[in-house]
Amino acid sequence: MPFSPRLVFVTASSRKEARNLARGILEKHLAACVNLVPGLESHYWWRGKLDKSKEVMLVIKSSAEQFESLAGFVRKHHSYECPEIVAVVPREISPGYRSWWDEVMMLPDDGKG
Secondary structure (H helix, E strand, O other), X not given: OOOOEEEEEEEEOOHHXXXXXXXXXXXXXXXXXXXXXXXXXEEEEEOOEEEEEEEEEEEEEEEHHHXXXXXXHHHHHOOOOOOOOEEEOOOOOOHHHHHHHHHHHOOOOOOOO
């Protein structure tokens, strides 16, 4: 059964939190791959004030079909009151990578998550 690929961006407060989120997401088969990109400095408005923090970005290779489950998992296990969860549609994907992504997203949940 085909799926609609999505790149989902989530920021985390630390590498430890990012690694824990990535592992849980993968164990539940909510994504084919999660990249951790450390070294972000985020600047944003929070509760009426400008703020900044060091963060780690998770780049999650998932699907539209898994988005709600993935977002629910992140909200449940994230330390932030309002975690960033943003999905975008990839415009182009190399055929070999898309084939691998398809294959991994079709694997059944092993029941361990």
